[in-house]
Amino acid sequence: MNLVMDDRGGAGPEIGRTLGVGDTHTLDVPLRWGDSDALDHLNNTLYFRLMEEARMQILYGAGLKLPDDHGAILAHASCDFLRPLTYPASVRVTHRVGRIGRSSLEFELILDKVGDASGAYARGRNVLVWMDYINNRSQPWPAEVLGRLGAVFTPAG
Numbered sequence: 001m002n003l004v005m006d007d008r009g010g011a012g013p014e015i016g017r018t019l020g021v022g023d024t025h026t027l028d029v030p031l032r033w034g035d036s037d038a039l040d041h042l043n044n045t046l047y048f049r050l051m052e053e054a055r056m057q058i059l060y061g062a063g064l065k066l067p068d069d070h071g072a073i074l075a076h077a078s079c080d081f082l083r084p085l086t087y088p089a090s091v092r093v094t095h096r097v098g099r100i101g102r103s104s105l106e107f108e109l110i111l112d113k114v115g116d117a118s119g120a121y122a123r124g125r126n127v128l129v130w131m132d133y134i135n136n137r138s139q140p141w142p143a144e145v146l147g148r149l150g151a152v153f154t155p156a157g
Helices: 044-061 143-152
Strands: 024-030 070-081 090-100 104-113 122-132
Touching: 024 044, 044 070, 044 090, 044 104, 044 122, 044 143, 070 104
Parallel strands: none
Antiparallel strands: 024 090, 070 122, 090 104, 104 122
């Protein structure tokens, strides 16, 4: 399997413990002025872009890239908009592993404003599925991939 080499020539993090339910990953992403709509709120489509950036940082941080034959696909994405984000700000995107299935991983997402302890601005849910691209079928998550993902998530506790 050629799925663990990243485009920088590295092999990703060392495989340690495997990914577990409750594990978390956080990423702070600065907002850009142009991300706002006419009401000075973050455009609702950008919440999904923030989730996407954090998800890609997870995959690339684990040393994964999208090969030609196997990889992760986004099977579901949803977002509940709780209150508007406004520029200037940085958004903390937190992925929490909610469920690990045979071929799927479910993440609960929280989007908070960095430095604002008053609560979430949005909540989301993403489901990733490990796919055989050639046969267009889901496959079990490889143990090596779950180990690499476990190395970039903070253990539950």
